[in-house]
Amino acid sequence: MAFDLTHAYAVIMAGGGGTRLWPLSRRERPKQLLPLIGQETLFQSTVKRLEGLFPPERILVVTVEEQAREMKSQTPELPDENYLIEPAPRGTASVVGLAAMTLQKRDPMASMAILPSDHFIRNVDLFHYLLKAAFEVADRSYLVTLGITPTLPSTAFGYIQQGSPLDGGYTYPVYEVKSFKEKPSEKTAQQLLHSGDHSWNSGMFIWRTDAILDEIRMQMPRLHGTLEFIGSRWGRGDFDASLKEKWLDLKTETVDYGIMEKAERVAVLPAGGLGWSDVGIWSSLFEVLLPDMNGNIATNATSHLALETNNTLVYSGSDRLIVTIGVDDTIIIDTGDALLICKTDQSQKVKDVVEHLKKHRQEKYL
């Protein structure tokens, strides 16, 4: 495979705010800006992961004003003009539209890979291989998505059902997409896991900018109209003002349900062995970090003294000593103003804590 990537761009989506990694992630310190795994932040790792495939000038970041400054300081290698600022978050469909419109103006032949800023991928070589393959398929005007071969019956992800293999003499498996499925119930997740033809929706998409803009025109004419209007101000002094004005009127919609579900030419590349995690919940760190012989993980150079302790993850933002005795299957997150101690299998309840804090106006912890 020697596909020409001269017009291929990476677009990193980085506006999100999640609450499931509280108390480490906060409004002002969203997950992608934190050094969760090793010394780099997830955002830095996402950029670094693209080295060798995209030069910095072909890596774009779409984010919100509040996060842009920190991101720029974390990745000084990216040109300033490659940061696209959303006036306010309006869902992934709008992000995709803004990025596609911008790239069209800069390079009418542009293809793009949309990549979340806060995921982990262990096998970078395979990731590069898959992206190149996806760009090759996308060149034939397919909307391509990377599917993750499921390893457990997760109810935290949407699923993609594959149909027939795609014609075209590809040397890797690629299929037409039969359907996108929302996050399933536990029972359904079990069935999907064993079906053999479903992947997790990773939120990674690859397409030509003209193809995705065509699709937006058909599926989301209002968004397309807005993009046309903003695009008509391209290079003019009132571009930012018109972007801001028009953007606030957009409805919030996702690329999955706003575009992909109804599109005709959609393909999936299923990926096993990528070592992918969305790091969406504290327990997911057990999948991406290497535990010691007792299954314990001390992240971020935490000083952990463990007696009769198993399968326990400790994260400390300071150099204090953390001692555990007789503790099993627990996650301990020690930050300046808050301490979380949570059974691993209940880490999904962290979001309930954040809801509680919101409801009781404990702003300083949010």
Add this chain to the structure above:
Amino acid sequence: MAFDLTHAYAVIMAGGGGTRLWPLSRRERPKQLLPLIGQETLFQSTVKRLEGLFPPERILVVTVEEQAREMKSQTPELPDENYLIEPAPRGTASVVGLAAMTLQKRDPMASMAILPSDHFIRNVDLFHYLLKAAFEVADRSYLVTLGITPTLPSTAFGYIQQGSPLDGGYTYPVYEVKSFKEKPSEKTAQQLLHSGDHSWNSGMFIWRTDAILDEIRMQMPRLHGTLEFIGSRWGRGDFDASLKEKWLDLKTETVDYGIMEKAERVAVLPAGGLGWSDVGIWSSLFEVLLPDMNGNIATNATSHLALETNNTLVYSGSDRLIVTIGVDDTIIIDTGDALLICKTDQSQKVKDVVEHLKKHRQEKYL
């Protein structure tokens, strides 16, 4: 019972250093000086508990130089000259001797109650009643000890076996002591619990100063000689110097094995319902603090947000928020430089942690 307490004194022993309440208790901050239960320190509570029975001028404290200043600031109501400073810790027998000699010099008719500084007693009225009774028995030259009616087969305490009821027309139960027993094995502890004639040795003793000095003369002639020599310097300018010089030569011995075991006239008042605890281990706080409906205890005004959490004790030295999810039967001690998370039934292993820290010269945590 209207026994005259004019010559009755309380002597609080407060030199100890224990490690089992780490990380809260440290070399510089021993257990008795900490506000473990409510706002007062255990030492302050011990002094306060004597209100109504002893005026401040009849309450003495025996401690070491390093702790005296903090103690004086915690209990300004006690006269300065009522602090007796041990040049170095030499066991409870020496403390008893020093206090008895001092009281003899001040008041030849003195009786004294020896009381640990770091225990908890809920039922203060009953405690007063028992002390008065004990002084009455002691007035007949008995060495009296308060026994605690056991509620579980503890291996953490010595036991006292009672013999025949003491003649004398007492309106409360009081027995001759048949034997003192060291901390038993688990199996023996079960037998002692069900025997019906064994109490825990609480370390609280009541006697006339002349009676205990006589006993020291017989059982521990060397200590007695030292006390005589020091006593001969009473009121002289070289008293402190001779105390310091002679004290360092003493052997370390306990009152239980050095004196009580071999004494002739020894009596025990068994006490049930005193709500006593030696607060010797973190799990003992569950016996003395009132839990909420889920069995959780947040001490020291700790801010604890509990989800699916049961029988868990949280102590925080700061105002940080502590969140637990799915946590059961756990003790969480959050101090400035160290955090302990320990299954309640393993709190005896805290001392192993301290040993480990000593061995690895982690002085700053000791």
